[in-house]
Amino acid sequence: MVSVPERRFPRAARLLRPAEFARVYARKRSAAAGPIVVYAAPGPDRDGRPRLGLSVSRRIGGAVVRNRWKRVLREAFRAARGELPAATDFIVVVRSGLAPAGAAPARALRESLVSLARRIVSRPGYAADAAGDGTVSR
RNA sequence: GGAGUGGAUUGGGCGACCGCCGGCCACGCAUGCGUGGCGGGAGGAAAGUCCGGGCUCCACAGGGCUCGAUGGUGGGUAACUCCCACCGGCCGCGAGGCCAGGGACAGUGCCACAGAGAACAGACCGCCGGCGAGGCUCGUCCUCGCAGGUAAGGGUGAAACGGUGAGGUAAGAGCUCACCAGCAGGCCGGGUGACCGGUCUGGCUCGGCAAACCCCAUCGGGAGCAAGGCCAAGCAGGAGGAAAUCCGGUCGUUCGCGGCCGGAGCGGGGCGGCCCGUCCCGUUCGACCUCCGGGUAGGUCGCUGGAGGCGGCGGGCAACCGUCGUCCUAGAGAAAUGGUCGUCGCCCGCCGCUCGGCGGGCACAGAACCCGGCUUACAGAUCCGCUCCGAGC
RNA sequence: GCGGGUGUAGCUCAAUGGUAGAGCAAUAGCCUUCCAAGCUAAAGACGAGGGUUCGAUUCCCUUCACCCGCU
Numbered sequence: 137m138v139s140v141p142e143r144r145f146p147r148a149a150r151l152l153r154p155a156e157f158a159r160v161y162a163r164k165r166s167a168a169a170g171p172i173v174v175y176a177a178p179g180p181d182r183d184g185r186p187r188l189g190l191s192v193s194r195r196i197g198g199a200v201v202r203n204r205w206k207r208v209l210r211e212a213f214r215a216a217r218g219e220l221p222a223a224t225d226f227i228v229v230v231r232s233g234l235a236p237a238g239a240a241p242a243r244a245l246r247e248s249l250v251s252l253a254r255r256i257v258s259r260p261g262y263a264a265d266a267a268g269d270g271t272v273s274r
Numbered sequence: 275g276g277a278g279u280g281g282a283u284u285g286g287g288c289g290a291c292c293g294c295c296g297g298c299c300a301c302g303c304a305u306g307c308g309u310g311g312c313g314g315g316a317g318g319a320a321a322g323u324c325c326g327g328g329c330u331c332c333a334c335a336g337g338g339c340u341c342g343a344u345g346g347u348g349g350g351u352a353a354c355u356c357c358c359a360c361c362g363g364c365c366g367c368g369a370g371g372c373c374a375g376g377g378a379c380a381g382u383g384c385c386a387c388a389g390a391g392a393a394c395a396g397a398c399c400g401c402c403g404g405c406g407a408g409g410c411u412c413g414u415c416c417u418c419g420c421a422g423g424u425a426a427g428g429g430u431g432a433a434a435c436g437g438u439g440a441g442g443u444a445a446g447a448g449c450u451c452a453c454c455a456g457c458a459g460g461c462c463g464g465g466u467g468a469c470c471g472g473u474c475u476g477g478c479u480c481g482g483c484a485a486a487c488c489c490c491a492u493c494g495g496g497a498g499c500a501a502g503g504c505c506a507a508g509c510a511g512g513a514g515g516a517a518a519u520c521c522g523g524u525c526g527u528u529c530g531c532g533g534c535c536g537g538a539g540c541g542g543g544g545c546g547g548c549c550c551g552u553c554c555c556g557u558u559c560g561a562c563c564u565c566c567g568g569g570u571a572g573g574u575c576g577c578u579g580g581a582g583g584c585g586g587c588g589g590g591c592a593a594c595c596g597u598c599g600u601c602c603u604a605g606a607g608a609a610a611u612g613g614u615c616g617u618c619g620c621c622c623g624c625c626g627c628u629c630g631g632c633g634g635g636c637a638c639a640g641a642a643c644c645c646g647g648c649u650u651a652c653a654g655a656u657c658c659g660c661u662c663c664g665a666g667c
Numbered sequence: 668g669c670g671g672g673u674g675u676a677g678c679u680c681a682a683u684g685g686u687a688g689a690g691c692a693a694u695a696g697c698c699u700u701c702c703a704a705g706c707u708a709a710a711g712a713c714g715a716g717g718g719u720u721c722g723a724u725u726c727c728c729u730u731c732a733c734c735c736g737c738u
Contacts, residue, residue: 199640207612242613
């Protein structure tokens with residue numbers, strides 16, 4: 137049995153190192169909706185799949201609440217990978233002031249994740265800043 | 275049956291699909307990777323970090339002062355501010371619960387307000403007799419004043435220098451006596467001991483606070499897995515600062531001196547702080563201190579088999595210990611346990627109001643080197659021991 | 668992981684173990700034609716739970732929240 141590649145979520149599809157986070161933040165392209173903020177930047181590999189980095193601060197809650205947010209966001213990202221722009225790195229930040237007590241449901245997060253990602257990428261100037269990097273797959 | 279008390283266990287079950295972390299095996303690719311298979315993957319508190327250890331490193335850790343911790347006795351333990359048993363005190367009808375529970379004749383200090391008096395106390399009212407003055411109903415009378423006596427009574431307070439009775443007295447008072455309470459000491463008996471029981475003597479009586487300073491006894495080297503080891507990659511140094519040199523041996527010598535070793539002095543650093551002591555380094559271009567600047571943000575080991583869990587037997591009142599058998603049970607690194615469903619269980623709301631249907635919820639909370647405790651949070655469920663009350667047999 | 672600090676009135680801060688106080692703010696009144704300023708009055712707090720003590724904001728323990736530092 138061969139699994140569908142888009143359903144998988146291997147470690148290579150994650151942003152893990154400080155340098156990777158810094159590169160996405162340096163691009164300064166973000167959009168927000170409700171409790172989450174999404175940063176986006178073209179990935180280093182122009183044929184690559186979208187990658188995800190997470191930032192959940194201690195102000196969000198205890199370890200259980202923070203881990204819950206990360207797991208639900210990873211699951212939402214995994215389900216949305218086919219609909220997201222390719223070769224793009226994303227960082228999802230959970231905002232402390234607007235976050236409800238627990239994590240939001242995965243389905244709703246998937247919807248807003250896709251719409252925020254498309255909003256950033258379709259903005260004028262994103263492709264120009266990319267400077268010949270991977271183009272938007274739309 | 276009701277009320278209560280002490281303890282133990284558990285922390286939703288089963289199934290399907292898709293993911294995630296790491297292990298083993300196989301294959302491909304070439305050492306990073308991918309695919310498939312098999313089995314594993316959060317807790318009783320993983321939490322707070324309040325104690326105690328193991329482990330690792332540090333220039334072995336000594337003495338004095340200081341600092342900090344602990345504080346009934348005996349035991350358990352690797353150790354403890356933990357646990358068990360016992361003693362004492364307080365609370366509860368009781369089962370039980372709580373207690374930092376050594377020393378207040380080693381010293382210092384504090385005890386507000388109230389009250390006359392608050393620590394080897396104190397005469398405000400009262401009581402008592404004496405002296406003086408006044409009054410009249412002339413008395414064993416009343417009123418006022420003065421100097422005294424008196425701690426039995428009133429009142430204050432958290433606390434007022436024993437309680438009851440008798441004697442005694444002007445009135446009183448441990449002033450005296452008996453009993454009781456309490457204190458100190460001796461002796462006898464029991465207990466490993468804290469302590470308990472008995473008896474005799476004493477002066478007749480002594481406040482509380484040491485979670486106030488303190489005294490006594492005991493204990494405490496420091497840091498922490500971001501410890502620490504290895505590999506890879508990378509970089510650039512600069513400025514300032516205190517100080518004091520001398521002696522001996524030996525070798526070389528161009529006879530100026532230089533190298534090495536040892537010692538003294540001086541300077542710096544480590545041993546929680548200070549002093550001694552000790553160790554290391556330096557003593558003229560180098561160590562140390564301060565400031566500025568530069569580089570790294572990777573891998574791997576440590577990393578999970580342990581004071582380990584379960585069961586039997588033996589010892590012990592118990593905590594716990596010994597022995598035998600059996601089991602292997604997470605190891606991440608921006609950090610793995612998630613998502614979508616079905617079904618059953620429990621709870622709540624609505625319709626129904628017998629069956630049933632619909633919707634929602636199922637606690638506290640997430641391993642990060644590992645253990646032993648403590649404390650705190652927690653929807654519920656189950657079991658055991660005991661006490662009190664009521665009813666029945 | 669290690670270490671330290673702070674919680675007192677709406678805000679900023681005081682206070683030997685004995686009635687918790689100051690400034691600003693807010694309320695009411697006086698003054699003014701009105702406002703401001705000024706004057707007067709009253710209200711308002713020791714983060715929580717235990718313990719020691721006659722008595723605790725203070726001393727001790729536990730706990731909660733926040734802040735800071737080192738690695």
